[in-house]
Amino acid sequence: MTGLPTDPQPLAIAVIGTGPRGLSVLERLAVRLREEPAPRRRLRVYAIDAVEVGAGRVWRTDQQDWFTMNTVVGQVTMYSGEPDDGPARPGAGPSLGQWIAERSRTHGEELLGPNDYASRLRYGQYLRSVYRTIAEHLPEEAELVPVRDRVVRLRPRPGGGYDLLCESDPVPLFADKVVLTTGHPRNRPDGFEREMLDFAAGRPGVHYLCGDSAADLALDADTIPPGTAVGILGMGLSFYDVMVALTLGRGGAFTTLSDGSMRYEPSGREPRIVAGSRSGLPIPARGRNQKEPHFSHRALFLTPHAVEQARKRRMADTGSARLDFDEDVLPLLLQELDHVYWTAHVTARDGKEAGERFAERHSAVLLSGGDPAGLLREAGLEDIPPLDLQRLARPFGDRHFPDPQTFRAELLEIMRRDLAEADLGNSEGPLKAALDVLRDIRNVVREAVDYGGLRPSSHRDAFLRRYLPVNSLLSAGPPRYRVRQLLALIEAGIVEVAGPATSYTTDEGTGGFRVASPQVAGSARTVRVLIDARIPTPNLHRDTSPLIRGLLDDGLISEYVVEDPVHGERFETGGLAVTRAPFHVVDAAGRVRTDLYALGIPTEHTRWFTQVGSSRPGMRTLFYRDADAIAADLLSGGPEEPRPTGRALVGAASGAPAGGEGA
Template identity: 50%
Template sequence: MKVAIVGSGPRGLSVLERMAARLAASPVDEATDIYLIDSHQIGSGRIWRTDQPEWFLMNTVADEVSAFSGQPDGGPARPGAGPSLAQWWSAEEPAKYPGPNSYAPRALHGRYMQFILRTIEENLPENVRLIPVKATVDALTRTADGYHLTLREGAHLTADRVVLTTGHTTPELTGNQRRLAAFAEQHPQLRYIAGDSAADMPLDSAPAGSTVGVLGLGLSFYDVMAALTEGRGGIFEDDGNGGLVYRPSGDEPVIVAGSRSAMPLPARGRNQKHHDYRYDHALFTTERILAHSRHGEISFADDAVPWLLAEVELVYYATTLTSRYGPGKSAAFEAEVVAAAEAGVPDVVAIAAGYGLDDVPRIDLDGQARPFAGRHFDSPEHFERALTDALAADLAHAEAGNVDDPLKAALDVIRDSRAVIRALVDFAGLTPTSHREDFLGWYVPRSSFLAAGPPRSRLQQVTALLDCGLLRIAGPDTRFLPDAASGRFAVHSPYVAGSKVLVDTVVDARIPTPDVRLDPHPLTRSLREQGIWTSYVNHGADGDRFDTGGVAVTEAPFHPVDNAGTPDEGLYVLGIPTEHTRWFMQGGSSRPGFWTDFVQNADAIAADVTAPVLATSAPVQLGV
């Protein structure tokens, strides 16, 4: 049998690791070739390749990351049992390892993935070969007995089964992106740098001393910021007061950044949780939401959000009670809230008031995600003072920790609720309107903002750059527009008087939204033109429909559904191409100690792919 895995980033490597574990657990009846294909670095892919600069960091602590589907068991590392990223890091680079709860450079994670790949290769059964292929797959066609893959480099491959884990691509520009890019083409002195991984952006093209507009203040903003500061030779140093000071090299540009919220993505709370910590939901459960649903299909706003907010409030007030009075009073409060939930969504705020917490401000997700909404500022200096106060407040919450600080502990519930939410929304679990407006339009941006933040050091760096004048944040609802009168780009906030700045470079620091309809990659076009890949449509009972832009797939093992509505049972699609058919497909790792959906998805594909060549079914132990 011949199997091709196209894309060897975290998803592809996880499928390979589970295939290898299954192939090692049972006799293999037939010689098997596995082609691992990647256009960049085989085993690490593009985003995690090992030659990128060390200043690009992960946003999950290394202790919570593993590419093995099982923990070390005293034997040698092998598929199904191996070290987490932190364990490998501490053993591989003991002098450089900063200790528990540290954030690794992405390049180091790429080196960890190379270790996984070597471990897999060294432990394959004798009649199984792993064949690395560095190439770009530009086309895939069905044949009478399998699939034919056309490689850009001129070669061809045939396979009986193909796993497509192709990851991030760069979609076509739309709307204001296209307008900015066209304006730059008309003015040779200007540069528009489209959204992508910062390691692949031509950021060196921005001259020292020039002014660079950066669109977006999410995770990619921090990468762009690092590249234009540390990447230009500058140094962040301890200021002696728990913060940082920046020492410029003189080669930096001035950064003028902005977004709708005008608040850089808040920091993750200092990690106080064990790597195999699992949050046990008391209120926000799939069963409870379905039982209380008033709709044939789920409305996210009506049926899910009230329970999720109640869960967030429960943790917020319980943590506050623990900090004030100890765990006893907190336990009584939690029990009363859970008992009240038998009759419907409990009024957590009212119950908390009965425990003496009526002085504690409520959590407002909109207010947390848009802290400057509705405010006007009479000068850039006025806004910067408000921003600096907001950054200081967030850093104080983050330093207190994700267990001890009520706010950060509560917001961690959003992160810990992803699996419940996927169970509700995947494969058209919501009405089309609710999917489009309530979930993708309202919840996802707030969830991404509040529950996926960077290390605390990144916000300290923002403060240091604001202090030295190399970073300005324009203000709420920042606009990036062509300015015909000057022949330059204009950056300004309509809520900050005097905020307009002219720049010669605009960097789009937002992660492109996957959409199979807008993806210009030749492989995607080939699959769409043949009808092998189609865009998943959420059809409502009332005739409403939402074309999601995600690749239509079956439930596990995720076969693509063609334009005739037929699953192709020799093909599998996992990860980013299926975003919006399923949710949060950009997650790049699993957790040590138990199987998240990440490994469960990979194993479902591995089980189906290897079934024809195994004499007996390989055992699976979920959660170990």
């Protein structure tokens, strides 16, 4: 091609996995190719996906439309820049909400407002449109080659680069550089799952379904006939997906009543559902959105500077910069939530100016290390219950209930009160405004946690085991209408919630699974089908992917291990070890492989909250910056030899955090 060297061999890049993370790398590659000087070599980019190129498995476009996103469409974009007067193109394209509005105008499709929620199917269609836009706007010296196949092996060539062996093609692809954006794993069964699977095997009509995307679970009438008793393990976001598949997906319908509540009209083809979880509480509703897409809470207490100062104190006191989550991070995080909570109460009662005056005084007291109790009394807030995350996440505590009816009545009351709070909004409603801060300050939490920023024991016990379950329950709820649907199903007798600390065991006598809460007398139920509605946790050693297993066996990737010789602690995280941006993989010998990258869910535990599936319009989010760092490095030159590293490059020695704001 004109202006390019005569060498006919292009620089070949393979992106394995084309869900949102893989697509984000492709988008930033396309932007850089158009904005920067022409590369020295032609470029060939393979976009590889086993399910659907440009959408991936979770967002594939052949799924049913009752599976819903939990972020409003106005806050979702896959473009790294907002639309301008030109055509949609990499770096300047519509948000999901804008795309839906345009499709409504041009194709007569359903219109959604910026604060509405789209189906996963519709988001998949949007992702596909972004992929097509990328392909259409590549410069002439680059080509995008879609490959719908499963990569089962990656073999390094002696001279550099990799041969990619695919499941259905005996001829390998060659790539100089490879990006792993493989998304949610499918894991080898653990001990509990193995027990459940073995029990179901050989028993006709008895099934145990391991956790997965609801669209990939066998929820059809052949596996679960009408009237079958079904147990559901976990009541998070995936629980709602399973719930609607077994009700709306069976021909049932919801009617909205004059007071905003819902009534369920059964089709007669539904199963009987018994759900349970550790808390006994279905994940609460997300507050009505009142925020512009570019809005983000400005942290006052849990700031990057505060994290840095805490590290300096830890280093001076212990000789290690690693933090204790409960002592160094959580108190500052709770101050952020308390500040928003009390300020919202004053604003709702006395108006914006009074709220601003209170906020100034309240923040000054907290920043000076003072006790805000006197200020709260002066402001007339002493009778308002304080914000208590543990109480919200575990409302039943250790209490026991004499029968399922008593528990059910209290559960419904808690759910209705929470819906009333959600209706107030995530800005004007004190409770949901405060809980929304958990989303906005994720990136500062990342600075404290990522790359071994915590002591190993604190990361495992305080962060993963205690904080994350509460954070997940309270910060990432479904749309309000989903909770209203669940209320209607409970009232219709289609769904029953067993209670707190639900146990799931096998019952040889009945030939089924036993679901029961030790805190609710008479709650035990026998079910024929047990569905795990928890999304699998990433773990390299349990991942069933032939590609990941092969990379581990060949020593091309390694597990991220947090080691703290000062405290004599070690934590094997199960996450894939990568450097900081641009996220080169670290192999089993501790070498940085500069031609192999990993981004997103496989690196969970090395980095936190990698399941983010989009950027936000008008913001230079971490999602965008992650993709751009890889795109820049991909175009920086030819492949290099792996270089040795002291583990400091991936944080194991220094524990220093990564920074930036998030989606």
